[in-house]
Amino acid sequence: MAQVWKKCSVCKKEILCGATYYLCSVSTCNRKRTQLIFCSVECWDSHLPEARHRPDAGAIEHVAPAAPVAR
Numbered sequence: 001m002a003q004v005w006k007k008c009s010v011c012k013k014e015i016l017c018g019a020t021y022y023l024c025s026v027s028t029c030n031r032k033r034t035q036l037i038f039c040s041v042e043c044w045d046s047h048l049p050e051a052r053h054r055p056d057a058g059a060i061e062h063v064a065p066a067a068p069v070a071r
């Protein structure tokens with residue numbers, strides 16, 4: 001059974017362990033306390049208008065770890 005890893009910062013959809021997710025390529029969106037995680041490129045797209053990134057910003061594909069991170 002797949003476990004939930006984290007939730008999408010935009011639509012709050014659950015991102016399951018082992019699933020593909022996206023991070024913003026802009027470093028200020030990836031600070032530890034403010035890290036944004038996107039379930040799809042569409043959600044990353046909808047973050048662009050308020051983030052006002054330069055046109056070279058992109059969504060970087062990642063794969064969630066196979067098991068939840070222990071805290």
Ligand SMILES: [Zn+2]
Binds near residue numbers: 009013043
């Ligand atoms: Zn989403």
Ligand SMILES: [Zn+2]
Binds near residue numbers: 024025029
């Ligand atoms: Zn961003």
